[in-house]
Amino acid sequence: MPIQNLNDQFIKNLKPTEKRIEIYDENVKGLAIRINPTGYKSFVYRYRYNDKVKRFTIGTYPDVSLAMARSDGKELSYKVSQGIDPIIEKRQRKVEHDKETTFKELTDRFEKRHLPTLREKTSEEYKRIIDKELRPKLGRFPAKEISRKQLIELIDAIAFDRGSETLSNRVRAVLSSIFSFGVDKAIVESNPVLNIKRKKSETKRERIYIPEEIKALWEAFEEQEKVVESVYKMLLILGQRSGETRRMKWNDIDFENLIWTIPKEETKANRTHVVPLTEMALDILDALKPKTGKSDFVFNSPKKENEPIRWLHKATDRIQTESEVNDFRPHDLRRTMASYTAQLGTDRTVLGKVLNHKGLAGDNQVTAIYDRYDYLEEKRLAVNKWNRELKVILTGKKAKIHKIG
Numbered sequence: 001m002p003i004q005n006l007n008d009q010f011i012k013n014l015k016p017t018e019k020r021i022e023i024y025d026e027n028v029k030g031l032a033i034r035i036n037p038t039g040y041k042s043f044v045y046r047y048r049y050n051d052k053v054k055r056f057t058i059g060t061y062p063d064v065s066l067a068m069a070r071s072d073g074k075e076l077s078y079k080v081s082q083g084i085d086p087i088i089e090k091r092q093r094k095v096e097h098d099k100e101t102t103f104k105e106l107t108d109r110f111e112k113r114h115l116p117t118l119r120e121k122t123s124e125e126y127k128r129i130i131d132k133e134l135r136p137k138l139g140r141f142p143a144k145e146i147s148r149k150q151l152i153e154l155i156d157a158i159a160f161d162r163g164s165e166t167l168s169n170r171v172r173a174v175l176s177s178i179f180s181f182g183v184d185k186a187i188v189e190s191n192p193v194l195n196i197k198r199k200k201s202e203t204k205r206e207r208i209y210i211p212e213e214i215k216a217l218w219e220a221f222e223e224q225e226k227v228v229e230s231v232y233k234m235l236l237i238l239g240q241r242s243g244e245t246r247r248m249k250w251n252d253i254d255f256e257n258l259i260w261t262i263p264k265e266e267t268k269a270n271r272t273h274v275v276p277l278t279e280m281a282l283d284i285l286d287a288l289k290p291k292t293g294k295s296d297f298v299f300n301s302p303k304k305e306n307e308p309i310r311w312l313h314k315a316t317d318r319i320q321t322e323s324e325v326n327d328f329r330p331h332d333l334r335r336t337m338a339s340y341t342a343q344l345g346t347d348r349t350v351l352g353k354v355l356n357h358k359g360l361a362g363d364n365q366v367t368a369i370y371d372r373y374d375y376l377e378e379k380r381l382a383v384n385k386w387n388r389e390l391k392v393i394l395t396g397k398k399a400k401i402h403k404i405g
Contacts (some may be wrong), residue, residue, distance in 0.1 A: 005035060008066055011041065022046075031073035033061065044070035045076045049085045056086045097200045101187050103146060104139035127176045132268070133167075137310075143182055148192040151175060153311060155196065161312040163331020172196060208334045208339045209392045213325045217333075218394055220323035226291060228315045230284050231299045231386040235330055237280045237387060239337030239355060241268060242330050248298040253277075253285065259376075262356075273356040276380035278387040328337045331360050337386060344389060345381040354379045372378070 004010065006025045014023070016039045022032040030046045043058040043066075046276065058064055058072045076086050107130050115123045137154055138146060155175075159168035175193045182188040214236070216317070221232045234245055244262050252261050260281075262273040277285075285298065292300040297308040312330055320328040334355070342351055355377040 006066060011061060011066065011130055013050065014041065015039075025070070025073070028070045028073040028077070030077060031058075031069060033069075038065050040305075043072075045073050045086070047076065047080045047086070049080060052086070053086055056090075058244075059158055069290075088159075100144055100180075102139065102140040103141050103143045104135055106137060106143045106182050106187055107139070107178060109185065109187075110178050114177070114181050124171070126174050126177070129171055133171050134175065134178075143188050144178075146192065148196065150195055151192055152311075157311055159199050161316065161330050163329050163335075170196050172198060207327065207329070207335065209325065209336045211331065213323070214336070214390070214393050215396070216323040217319065217325055217328065220319040221326075223322055224315055224318070225302055227299050227309060228286055229287070231309060231312070232315075232319070232333070234284055235333040236279060236337060237278060237284070237390065238275055238383060239334045239386075240275060241334065241343070241356075242312070244268070246299050246310070248311075249296050250298055251296070251321065253298070255282075255285075258282070258380075267356060269356050269358055271356075274374055274376060274379075275354075276376065276383050280387050280390065340389060341382055342388045344382075344385045345386065350375055350378045350382055354382050 001022070001024060003024045003026055005027065006023070011033055014033065014035055016035055016037050018037060020034065020036050022034045022044065024046075025031040025033075030044060032044050033041060034044050035041050041061040043064055045056045045058055047054055047056070056076060058076075060196060061069075064072075064179060079086055079089070111127065111130065115126055129138055133154075134262050134296055138150075139381045141150075155168045155172050157167045158171055172193060176191060179188060179191040179193055218233070218236075221229045223229075224232070231246055234240075234248075235242060238245070238260075240262070244266055248260065248262075252260075252263065254261065258277045260277055261277040262275065264272045267273050288298060292298060295306050297306070301307045301309045306373065318326060320326075338351060338355055341354065342348075346354070354384060
């Protein structure tokens with residue numbers, strides 16, 4: 001049982017061997033750094049309880065620092081001295097945690113008890129927001145443990161990454177109603193939404209990038225991690241919504257017919273949407289295949305296995321700084337693509353079909369039910385026109401369109 005005055009440099013330089021090893025700390029009795037043959041490092045605390053030697057895993061290094069591990073080790077030592085077995089205590093906490101009401105369970109009760117008291121149209125809107133915006137992101141978390149910071153990130157992602165301040169305010173209102181209901185039913189202790197401010201303006205944003213800005217943004221995209229770079233490029237190339245793009249799945253790509261099919265349940269318009277793939281889009285997919293091809297998601301999170309990339313606001317800040325494009329937002333890429341595509345001669349109906357935008361496409365209940373003509377070839381012509389123009393812009397040649405709006 002080797003003992004060492006542990007320090008960060010020693011732990012960083014510690015190399016794996018054929019067998020798992022533990023090196024104990026001189027400063028805190030029982031505390032050790034463990035390294036597996038794979039190179040995985042973690043802090044453990046060794047103690048004796050009821051004449052049995054046990055090990056309590058504190059956490060992974062470097063997520064848990066040496067200072068944190070020493071502090072935890074001292075606390076664990078005190079618990080053992082008081083007749084408390086840390087492992088048994090941890091199991092009991094897990095059982096209690098598992099019994100806590102999840103956010104999904106809270107929304108289930110909210111839908112059953114509260115929504116029937118609202119006007120039909122309001123109730124339908126609340127249910128849509130819960131199903132599309134809230135449950136997929138918060139459903140698995142215990143309702144009591146959802147933090148104000150977590151909710152701010154969710155709301156900001158809608159307002160800034162997707163460019164929809166109006167929707168972000170509606171989501172905030174629904175969240176506040178849900179948590180107030182939870183307080184009333186003694187499911188949660190407080191409403192974390194109350195101190196989250198509404199977005200100040202719900203005025204329609206009109207930002208469209210000129211060719212010089214597009215080129216600068218593209219160069220900034222290429223300074224990002226590969227998956228992040230690729231999702232921004234795809235937003236500009238195909239002009240689809242950010243959330244729908246980030247959740248793109250390999251199984252939804254038809255390489256033979258060069259189409260991406262977005263399932264009905266993934267679209268804001270609540271209908272299946274077929275997007276033609278351009279040469280530029282295919283280049284991105286080919287480049288990502290070796291990196292994320294084993295995941296379900298094309299734009300798999302660099303941090304979480306088999307989950308799509310979730311947040312873009314930090315990358316958005318970096319891109320704005322690096323490109324020097326004032327007030328950059330990802331949703332502006334969709335608007336820019338749409339504006340240039342219209343300038344290139346695509347009519348309003350076809351553009352609406354490309355964007356899966358009901359109002360722009362002129363769809364109503366009748367056409368949604370009976371119009372089976374999906375304008376695939378017209379859509380393909382439109383996105384290919386735009387991609388040719390985009391290539392011209394990126395190569396610095398004289399673009400056909402000099403001024404938008």
